[in-house]
Amino acid sequence: xxxxxxxxxxxxxxxxxxxxxxxxxxxxxxxxxxxxxxxxxxxxxxxxxxxxxxxxxxxxxxxxxxxxxxxxxxxxxxxxxxxxxxxxxxxxxxxxxxxxxxxxxxxxxxxxxxxxxxxxxxxxxxxxxxxxxxxxxxxxxxxxxxxxxxxxxxxxxxxxxxxxxxxxxxxxxxxxxxxxxxxxxxxxxxxxxxxxxxxxxxxxxxxxxxxxxxxxxxxxxxxxxxxxxxxxxxxxxxxxxxxxxxxxxxxxxxxxxxxxxxxxxxxxxxxxxxxxxxxxxxxxxxxxxxxxxxxxxxxxxxxxxxxxxxxxxxxxxxxxxxxxxxxxxxxxxxxxxxxxxxxxxxxx
Amino acid sequence: xxxxxxxxxxxxxxxxxxxxxxxxxxxxxxxxxxxxxxxxxxxxxxxxxxxxxxxxxxxxxxxxxxxxxxxxxxxxxxxxxxxxxxxxxxxxxxxxxxxxxxxxxxxxxxxxxxxxxxxxxxxxxxxxxxxxxxxxxxxxxxxxxxxxxxxxxxxxxxxxxxxxxxxxxxxxxxxxxxxxxxxxxxxxxxxxxxxxxxxxxxxxxxxxxxxxxxxxxxxxxxxxxxxxxxxxxxxxxxxxxxxxxxxxxxxxxxxxxxxxxxxxxxxxxxxxxxxxxxxxxxxxxxxxxxxxxxxxxxxxxxxxxxxxxxxxxxxxxxxxxxxxxxxxxxxxxxxxxxxxxxxxxxxx
DNA sequence: CTGAAAGCGCTAACAG
DNA sequence: CTGTTAGCGCTTTCAG
Numbered sequence: 001x002x003x004x005x006x007x008x009x010x011x012x013x014x015x016x017x018x019x020x021x022x023x024x025x026x027x028x029x030x031x032x033x034x035x036x037x038x039x040x041x042x043x044x045x046x047x048x049x050x051x052x053x054x055x056x057x058x059x060x061x062x063x064x065x066x067x068x069x070x071x072x073x074x075x076x077x078x079x080x081x082x083x084x085x086x087x088x089x090x091x092x093x094x095x096x097x098x099x100x101x102x103x104x105x106x107x108x109x110x111x112x113x114x115x116x117x118x119x120x121x122x123x124x125x126x127x128x129x130x131x132x133x134x135x136x137x138x139x140x141x142x143x144x145x146x147x148x149x150x151x152x153x154x155x156x157x158x159x160x161x162x163x164x165x166x167x168x169x170x171x172x173x174x175x176x177x178x179x180x181x182x183x184x185x186x187x188x189x190x191x192x193x194x195x196x197x198x199x200x201x202x203x204x205x206x207x208x209x210x211x212x213x214x215x216x217x218x219x220x221x222x223x224x225x226x227x228x229x230x231x232x233x234x235x236x237x238x239x240x241x242x243x244x245x246x247x248x249x250x251x252x253x254x255x256x257x258x259x260x261x262x263x264x265x266x267x268x269x270x271x272x273x274x275x276x277x278x279x280x281x282x283x284x285x286x287x288x289x290x291x292x293x294x295x296x297x298x299x300x301x302x303x304x305x306x307x308x309x310x311x312x313x314x315x316x317x318x319x320x321x322x323x324x325x326x327x328x329x330x331x332x333x334x335x336x337x338x339x340x341x342x343x344x345x346x347x348x
Numbered sequence: 349x350x351x352x353x354x355x356x357x358x359x360x361x362x363x364x365x366x367x368x369x370x371x372x373x374x375x376x377x378x379x380x381x382x383x384x385x386x387x388x389x390x391x392x393x394x395x396x397x398x399x400x401x402x403x404x405x406x407x408x409x410x411x412x413x414x415x416x417x418x419x420x421x422x423x424x425x426x427x428x429x430x431x432x433x434x435x436x437x438x439x440x441x442x443x444x445x446x447x448x449x450x451x452x453x454x455x456x457x458x459x460x461x462x463x464x465x466x467x468x469x470x471x472x473x474x475x476x477x478x479x480x481x482x483x484x485x486x487x488x489x490x491x492x493x494x495x496x497x498x499x500x501x502x503x504x505x506x507x508x509x510x511x512x513x514x515x516x517x518x519x520x521x522x523x524x525x526x527x528x529x530x531x532x533x534x535x536x537x538x539x540x541x542x543x544x545x546x547x548x549x550x551x552x553x554x555x556x557x558x559x560x561x562x563x564x565x566x567x568x569x570x571x572x573x574x575x576x577x578x579x580x581x582x583x584x585x586x587x588x589x590x591x592x593x594x595x596x597x598x599x600x601x602x603x604x605x606x607x608x609x610x611x612x613x614x615x616x617x618x619x620x621x622x623x624x625x626x627x628x629x630x631x632x633x634x635x636x637x638x639x640x641x642x643x644x645x646x647x648x649x650x651x652x653x654x655x656x657x658x659x660x661x662x663x664x665x666x667x668x669x670x671x672x673x674x675x676x677x678x679x680x681x682x683x684x685x686x687x688x689x690x691x692x693x694x695x696x
Numbered sequence: 697c698t699g700a701a702a703g704c705g706c707t708a709a710c711a712g
Numbered sequence: 713c714t715g716t717t718a719g720c721g722c723t724t725t726c727a728g
Binding site: 008009051052053054055056057058060061066075076079080081082085086087090091094095098103104105106107108123124126127128129130153154193228229230233234255258259261262265266284285287288289290 | 356357399400401402403404405406408409414423424427428429430433434435438439442443446451452453454455456471472474475476477478501502541576577578581582603606607609610613614632633635636637638
């Protein structure tokens, strides 16, 4: 990377500098094993010296694959916030791709588009970009028209990131079960703003877990439809003020957990001794709070990165040439235990 | 768009179907004026019928421009949250680009990379992608090595999105001035977690505004270094409890504004009659709160989209061919007035 | 206004 | 193991 000059330097220049043919250079940059160690060394040196970088466009055109992945997502309606943690997906996906020499392109589907329109839009992008793989982000995995477009002209590798709920254990249920295992019976649940359907689903999981353990807290300590922080504060206060109160609270959102933490503090309740806390959404702020608050790990970003890796691996394998791709990183545990968690107190 | 089949259909197919040469088709899809209306119509019809979409790679290779824009940003260190509203940038940038047939690629620069390493990384990407333009997101605009890379081999059009602070009126100052204009003197300021340097800068603006108006509130009602919601709640409570209290509060973060709103409610203060509120960060939740909270509009996404548009327009103009690009959308006002704002009460 | 020719940088086939 | 020969689909340049 000495010269770092990238534009204008072609495979031809490298071939000349290394005194080999273009093909040999091509083989080297494509990790073909059929190159002598010596030639390979010369080529690699020339590449480094010249600062050669293969052109994506040329590779794509010559049939070597575009080395482009396309992530398709539903654009939020104006004024709405996206249903996906787009920033985290961008970060994890991009790094997964770039580690393997791939690039990731995000394609929004207009929020009000019909399935047919969405399919047409995707088809156009597919034709223009010719990605090596496509990831359908939720809830697009369910749209049949889109999947069809990926099969029709030429089958394109496709990964579908389903809603977490399809894969992950129901977060509400997981959290509740953990708390129940710690002996808690009076477990509260506070929903957050966001996709109401998701909330309903998670809440149902929580209710299920509690019911199975004979707790009735889910009849009393459930705050449904709590959009903002003021409401959460009110709710927490009304729950924690009386003598009969929850010994543990689950919140869907990180800021809600923080709010509960504050109310507890104001009421002289010690965390976790008097009250255990779990947030269903993780956030750096939960690490810094006093005490730190346990949270469920959202695997969306990890699974997205994994999907990218699979897509890339698929093409690499199909190409036949072996390239030492690092193993996908180990999965993170579901629940990140932090100081906000402890056994239920003896007295109810 | 009848067939929507995109792959495999080339300019050649269209030319045949329209009974013209490839060139004429090329001229049509590039909006060249030198085509007879009749030929143009035939071509356009053929394109629609066949579902033809020009290949980016081929266009790029033939020298027609890659129709790719590259947005370079500093990746946050692991565990940190990004300094930029990446999701909003992605949304606005992507839509600005796709409206003109362009695509946007995000390139993270490793957080611990030296300027030289960053430059090498950018050079590599430049060589591979050959974008028609590059946007350097803050704080990368200041890195000389990066700008140099964009000049050296072949000058690449570049827009630099500077920190808001460089362009926008200091948000802390703006908000304070608005409040002062409304007659407020006791104006409080609550920082939020995030870039401490930014906080310092905004806070300084607030202080300046107050000092120029002879208020001393900035000596008493400033909560610096308030990382989380619990702390904000404590702070708001301690300010609003006494008889001598601020008549207006500025918060850097939306959730902090919501927290203050709650505390005020608990203390039976009516908003905005007893307390005016401005958040320096806007958020949909501020619309839904009771009452809605005024906020400063963050122009980052708009300016990013505008930068993309400029880059595209530059290349289009250079190409010489006229394409009717819509005028960039009108700028949004700085301060979004909402119900949380009113004149200061007569009594101090 | 239209067409023909040439080539962008690379990789898939084939030979050697 | 290496080199040669063809294009990929499009745009440029140059002729009509």
